[in-house]
Structure formats: C-alpha cells, structure tokens
Amino acid sequence: MEPTTFRNPRMVALALLVLIAGGLSALLAIGRQEDPTITNLFAQITTAYPGADPARVEALVTAEIEDRLTEIPEGAELQSGSSTGVSVSNVELLETLTEDTIEGDLRLLGQSLGCMLYRYLQGDMPLPCDI
Numbered sequence: 001m002e003p004t005t006f007r008n009p010r011m012v013a014l015a016l017l018v019l020i021a022g023g024l025s026a027l028l029a030i031g032r033q034e035d036p037t038i039t040n041l042f043a044q045i046t047t048a049y050p051g052a053d054p055a056r057v058e059a060l061v062t063a064e065i066e067d068r069l070t071e072i073p074e075g076a077e078l079q080s081g082s083s084t085g086v087s088v089s090n091v092e093l094l095e096t097l098t099e100d101t102i103e104g105d106l107r108l109l110g111q112s113l114g115c116m117l118y119r120y121l122q123g124d125m126p127l128p129c130d131i
Contacts, residue, residue: 039099043106045069045089045113058082065089068112072105 045065049057062082069078069091077092091109093102 037099039102041093041095041097041102043091043093043109045087045091047087048085049087050085052085054082054084057085057087062087062089064116065113068109068116071112072109 047061047065049061052060062080065087066078066080066089069089072091072093078089080087080089082088093105097105
C-alpha cells in the first residue's frame with residue numbers, strides 16, 4: 001500500500017504550487033496601510049482657576065468656554081463640569097466630517113479660547129483678535 005504522494009508526485013507538486021500561488025495572491029490583494037490615519041473627533045479643555053469655588057469657576061470660565069464651543073456648528077455633543085479651581089469641558093464632533101473640517105474647527109476653537117484667555121489676563125483691554 002503506497003501513499004498517494006509517492007504514486008503521483010506531479011499532482012502533489014501541482015497542488016502545492018496552486019496553494020502557494022493562491023496564498024500569495026490573497027496576501028497581495030489585502031488592503032493595508034503602514035500608518036493608518038486616525039481622525040480625532042474629541043477635544044477636552046481643562047482650565048485651572050486656583051482658589052475659586054465651583055460657582056465662580058462655572059460663571060467665569062466654564063460658561064465662557066461653553067459659549068465658544070456652541071459656536072462650532074459641527075459640535076455633536078458638549079459636556080462641561082466645574083469643581084473647586086478646575087473646569088473641564090469635552091466636545092465631540094460629528095463623525096461625518098472630513099479631516100480638513102475637523103482640523104479647521106479645532107484650530108478656530110483654539111484661537112477663540114486663546115483670545116478669551118488674553119482678555120482675562122489683560123483685564124478690559126481690547127482683544128488682539130476678533131473671532
């Protein structure tokens with residue numbers, strides 16, 4: 001009783017060749033990317049106001065940040081919280097936005113918050129930027 005591999009070595013070689021060719025074909029057909037792009041849809045803004053009670057932080061910092069965040073039309077969800085000396089605001093952008101739109105919105109938000117910070121540091125001085 002001889003095994004099939006010894007009776008038909010050409011068939012075994014052909015089967016191996018077909019399997020190897022199919023495997024290479026499948027491997028080359030797989031779509032892959034070395035460094036996939038991951039779009040960040042979330043932003044967190046944490047501000048410190050040392051020594052202020054939560055009501056004062058809410059009135060002076062959190063409410064102002066919320067006003068700036070609601071100006072972004074693509075903002076899907078906004079959550080804010082204030083505690084003693086700290087304000088935390090989270091914004092989630094819509095998933096249907098393009099990467100350029102998200103980047104532009106986050107840049108505009110940063111500039112807007114920078115102007116707000118400048119206003120608090122300078123008192124009632126005019127803003128250097130008008131956003």
